[in-house]
Amino acid sequence: MLFQEPSNNSAATGNGLDPSQLLQNEIDLITQAYQVTVEFFTTYTFQLIGAVIIFIIGYILAGKIANAVLKLCQKHQLDITLSQFLSNTAKMLIVIMIAIVALAKLGISVTPFIAAIGAISLGAGLALQGLLSNYAAGFNIILIRPFVVGDTITVQGVTGVVKEVLLAYTIIADKDNVKITIPNKHIVGEILHNSKDxxxxxxxxxxxxxxxxxxxxxxxxxxxxxxxxxxxxxxxxxxxxxxxxxxxxxxxxxxxxxxxxxxxxxxxxxxxxxxxxxxxxxxxxxxxxxxxxxx
Structure with a gap:
């Protein structure tokens, strides 16, 4: 009885497909991707250009408004830390609003993003509760100004000259010129002695x-x-x-x-x-x- 040796062409051609068929499939995929790309740019070119222009103009405008806020605060002799905080906050809010407008120009709904940001903010707020309380207390110190740089304060049993007031903490130097960092949440709400200079x-x-x-x-x-x-x-x-x-x-x-x-x-x-x-x-x-x- 004669046995015919099985051909290896099926393995070489990829599960029994002819090489020419495989090539045709790859050409079809490339053609389809090209058509989708062309269709996307044909449909959304003006929206994309408009969104980019809106974002660039908005970003430049946000920078100018932030500088104006900083100069206004300096004109009224506000604390430098508070002035920078207000300036950066104004810039950040304007950039967020411009980004929402740019996304809407592309037809992208921002509602899911806002919901996601809200959920993330809630989780981050719970995880960073201590840090956020320091920032809130620091903003309170800068706004109310119970002391300024150069004052001698006593709080939590520590006495020293205020060297720097930041949003998260305050740095003082004691009688031996040793710098002490106090989290702001341990200052606000506590009994504070301020003997000025x-x-x-x-x-x-x-x-x-x-x-x-x-x-x-x-x-x-x-x-x-x-x-x-x-x-x-x-x-x-x-x-x-x-x-x-x-x-x-x-x-x-x-x-x-x-x-x-x-x-x-x-x-x-x-x-x-x-x-x-x-x-x-x-x-x-x-x-x-x-x-x-x-x-």
């Missing part, structure tokens, strides 16, 4: 009971006045604070620039010591008299 320098010196405290107070007033360490409009206060066991305690309350707090403190104590020494006013040390009773 100065901090209180509270000093105490004791003199012996044999000395005249009134003349000593006058001497110290002259010493502090000659040092010229007082800042702002708050007057220096010097007076008798207490009658201690071994001395009459004289207190000095001096408002001095926060930036030079420790420098002025050391300078004041040095000048006080030299003035008391020159005037022969005794600074007593603690002492106690002990009496022995013999029975």
């Amino acid at each position: 100065d901090s209180l320098l509270d000093l105490t010196v004791g003199i012996a009971y044999k000395e005249d405290p009134i003349s000593t107070i006058t001497l110290l007033e002259n010493v502090i006045e000659n040092l010229d360490i007082s800042g702002g409009t708050k007057a220096t206060q010097i007076g008798i604070e207490a009658f201690g066991d071994s001395s009459i305690d004289i207190a000095l309350r001096i408002w001095t620039p926060t930036e030079y707090l420790y420098e002025n403190k050391f300078k004041a104590y040095k000048a006080i010591y030299l003035a008391l020494q020159e005037a022969n006013i005794e600074i007593p040390f603690p002492q106690r008299d002990v009496h022995l009773i013999q029975k």
Whole structure:
């Protein structure tokens, strides 16, 4: 019996199709794609050009409006952070509106996009609740301005000079010039102390009971006045604070620039010591008299 060897042409021609048929199929696909492309550009060319022109003009207009908002804020001397925020927000809103108009020009419905953006915004708001609360608090600080750059504030047990106010956080520098970052949500709604440019320098010196405290107070007033360490409009206060066991305690309350707090403190104590020494006013040390009773 004779057996005919099977032909391999079927495998080579792609599942039994003739090579010429395969070529014809590829040509038909290319022709169909070409026709769809031509039809799309024939139908939507003017809409596409119009949408691009609308977006470009709108983007340029958004930039000009943002610059105008920034100049207007600067003219009214608003905080630079608030001015930039309002400028960027105005530009972003205008660009979004122009994009919606451009999409509508192409016949694309923006309703599903708006719904999707709303859902995404809700999820992002829940996930970034802490961050968004910082931004909201920062906007509140910039708008209400309970303090500005250069003020000395105390909040959450931290004291320092305000160096920068951002939407998310505020940077202050303490007495050692260490920068501290405070999230704005921990500032808004809390008890805030603002002493503007100065901090209180509270000093105490004791003199012996044999000395005249009134003349000593006058001497110290002259010493502090000659040092010229007082800042702002708050007057220096010097007076008798207490009658201690071994001395009459004289207190000095001096408002001095926060930036030079420790420098002025050391300078004041040095000048006080030299003035008391020159005037022969005794600074007593603690002492106690002990009496022995013999029975």
